[in-house]
Amino acid sequence: MKLVTAVIKPHKWEDIRVALEAVGVTGMTVSEVSGYGRQKGHTEVYRGAEYDIALVPKIRIEIVVPDGDVDAVVAAIEKSARTERIGDGKIWVSPLETVVRVRTGDRDDAAI
């Protein structure tokens, strides 16, 4: 089992959701986050006031998947999140030890 985490541009969220559904992903955790990478934030002046955009709004998606599905899920996100402009985001995959479905007590692959 792996945890696939992706940080993406907010406007791409809908496309990615559709792409993930197409590869069989049925659930995920989505959060509104802010951060910066190579895109960097900067300060702008707007309506007379300095306006700090050092942190750029992003969406973070977390999906727990069986080992065999990792490549398909990563590819789906990668393809649908890409605009080829700076700030498209990152995807990373981390190993998981245990997953529990709280309602039934199922463990690991059965709980996904």
Add this chain to the structure above:
Amino acid sequence: MSAADRSRRTTAADEVCAQAYADVGGPELGAALVAVGGYGRGELAPYSDWDVVLVHDEGVDLGEAAARLWYPMWDAGANLDHAVRSLPEMAAAASDIRVALGLLDVRHLAGDPNLTLRLRTTMLTHWRQQAAHQLPALRTMTMARHELLGELAHASVPDLKEAAGGLRDATVLKALVATWLVDVPHVELERCRQSLLDVRDIVQELAGRAADRITPEMWPELAERLEVPDALAAQRLVRERGRRITHLSRLAWRRVDGYLDRPRAARPRRPDLTPLAPGVALAYGEVVLDRTAKPAQDPLLLLRAAAEAAEHDVVLAPPTAARLVRQGASLPEPWPEEARRLFVRLLASGRGLLHVWETLEETGALAGILPEWERIRLLPHASTIHRFTVDRHAVETCIEASHHIRDVARPDVLLVTALLHDIGKGSLTEHSVAGAPIARAIARRMGFDAPAVETIGTLVRWHLLLAETATTRDPDDPATLDVLVERVGDAETLALLTALTEADARAASPKAWSVWRSRLILGLAARAGRALDAGPTMPAHAHEPVEIPEQVRRGGMSLQVEPLADGARVTVIAPDRVGLLADMAATFAVQRVGVRAARAWSQEEYAVNVWEVAEAYLDATVLRERFEAISEGRLDPSGRLRPTGPGRLAPAVAVRPEASTQATVLEVRTDDRPGVVYLVAAALAALGITVRSAHVDTLGPQAVDVFYLQEASAGALGDERAAQAAHAVRAALSGESN
């Protein structure tokens, strides 16, 4: 579901209680079983508690009765809330306000009827005597409940019992009436209350438990049971009742506050009127008409009274509004400029708007001013992100927009758009598409000029554009900005749209304007601003040359007064000198004549000032005498025109270097109050700076004044002098000695 059903349930419960009392051999004298609260009022809903108390005189032996009495009631399936108390214990318990309220509705069930009567009399007397102490606590409790549960009229999942305008409030209102301090229209209150009780009975039947909240899926069934056409009609019915009770409740509380705030010695028998504006006065915390008011001849009276009430955050007395609906002259179409100004002042008044708007609605006054409002009145929102119904959301958006009047060139356009942005809701067409032509028609009727009508239409049509684009399109894609720029057109409209977007989102829900979302939206607005090459735009100010009268050419001055529909125009021509504008502004200010707009310019070596003022009857001779006294130094206006305290908003003073090459442009925005033009002009005159032309306007509650400045020796001011001028003006407006 009806009062008859409630009465039947109550009678059945009464029989069980009376039988139980008889079966345990409850005493005939010195003890009684009584019903309190909702059961006391005989209003048992299908799953209501039975609130019963076994009350007894001190020293009466209840024997086994007190313990055994309750079993038959439990056996009957009742949700029993019971207590055993002596009469003195009851009186002591009534120091808890919740208990005191419940005991106002004591009803005899069994035992000694005289004891029940004594209890009832004691409780009512106690309530009246303690009112001054208990009402502030009741108010705090009530407000906390409202804060927690929102309004029955506007909450998406309304609580029939505890929400503002719900059954609890109706009970509290009855308790307020029982203090004899205030009164409310009883028949109306009772009608709304009975109607909500009917609804609650159905809701409990549908839920199968003691539920008070109407969940979204209940509305269609509720409509069927209430015999109204559809879910929407059911929502309107329930929300309308809630709105009515909220309105009565707010009025009653304001009156209670007014009573409690007045020291006992200072409660005069004659009305104490404080004049606020022509025909309008303040009496005991309510805006009313004074004796000089002539409703039939003054079509602006209603708007004036409403604006004054909202700005002072006091009640617009409903009888006053109702009288103006009956007797008031209707507004001509298009509205005169002053009507529009008053309307914008009302919209810009902040939280005070809410209650005044409600009064305008409840009394039917709004139907005369804005008949299109009916389209969205009590209309529920389809989206769950909204806290309120559409009409309340529009009012909340105005309140939010009033914080942005410093950010935009046209606060009047911003506020009217905030009010009308969702006016297209409730039809099958997408609401911004449906709303734009309606908003344009309203704006035309309000007398806005063609460009402003167009801007209002554009803003209503595209009020979702910025938020939608920011969350669904790539801000780095040039096409995204192209679409935005094409639809918005110019930097001024973009600034308006940005302010409107923020106000709309904040009014919808705190979630709609989270830090995350605001970053996305403001980030896109900033990019679009750059794409539109957003320098602050200044309107072109052109002046028609006037003929210089002979006496002015000989060194004298000319002052002419020309009456207008709702004020006067005063034209002053005199040899130009530093300080002339300040002296004329002071003349109006010491006469307490409100300046609505002014244009000043130089023509040859003469200065021309054209002033539009709020006073219709001005005597040119008196004005001239005052003017001469001020310019010759016989009358010093500076003392009496000094600002007395900080305004609602800090003054904004900005130098606009890009606006003109020949002169330095100074833009001043501050609260509209007497003497603003004088303070600015005098501060500039003290620095020896010439005002080449001035453009004074009042947009809603703020004065927006633009001054084109030159050195006395001609030429624009250098950077340092411009900064010095801005600083001096800011200091003068803030009341700091400089």
